[in-house]
Amino acid sequence: MPDDTSELDAYLRDWAPTAHQIERWPRADLELTAAITSRLPPESYIGSVRAILFRDDDVMVMNDPSRAHLLPGGHREPGETMDETLAREMFEETGYAIASKRLIGVMCFKHLTPPPPDMNVPMNPWFFNAVFQAEAGNYHPTRRETDGYELSAEFHPIDHVRGMNLDPVNLLFLNHCKPRS
Numbered sequence: 560m561p562d563d564t565s566e567l568d569a570y571l572r573d574w575a576p577t578a579h580q581i582e583r584w585p586r587a588d589l590e591l592t593a594a595i596t597s598r599l600p601p602e603s604y605i606g607s608v609r610a611i612l613f614r615d616d617d618v619m620v621m622n623d624p625s626r627a628h629l630l631p632g633g634h635r636e637p638g639e640t641m642d643e644t645l646a647r648e649m650f651e652e653t654g655y656a657i658a659s660k661r662l663i664g665v666m667c668f669k670h671l672t673p674p675p676p677d678m679n680v681p682m683n684p685w686f687f688n689a690v691f692q693a694e695a696g697n698y699h700p701t702r703r704e705t706d707g708y709e710l711s712a713e714f715h716p717i718d719h720v721r722g723m724n725l726d727p728v729n730l731l732f733l734n735h736c737k738p739r740s
């Protein structure tokens with residue numbers, strides 16, 4: 560994490576979120592805000608990369624132990640680009656390669672409680688997730704991790720997904736996805 564926060568300060572001055580919720584993780588409480596934007600924060604503050612994954616007009620729905628959501632993805636490994644992270648995480652969580660993608664927005668997390676000392680998170684109170692809309696490529700079932708946090712990953716018709724009880728952040732990004740052309 561860089562010591563100079565001037566780029567981050569400039570980004571946050573223009574931050575205009577349109578969705579908000581409180582996230583209670585097992586070891587941290589966080590304020591989550593999200594915005595539709597084509598502007599990313601400084602890359603060193605982007606800790607995770609996520610995507611709403613489409614296959615034609617169907618949307619990937621993930622189920623973890625606490626809820627259904629539409630944003631598979633995860634933590635960037637040291638030295639990984641955002642593209643590399645997104646490709647790896649899609650394989651691990653869904654088994655699918657990505658055929659195409661476009662940035663649709665950013666999620667901003669702010670620590671409300673101090674993170675435990677052994678938790679591998681930035682000490683700055685803010686960290687970000689880049690969010691993409693992606694089209695599924697080839698399916699590789701052996702690449703999907705079945706012993707991870709995600710319990711299932713299945714495509715559902717978009718009309719069915721819009722009727723699900725999704726949180727405001729998932730709905731924000733789903734509603735700003737563009738239909739396939």
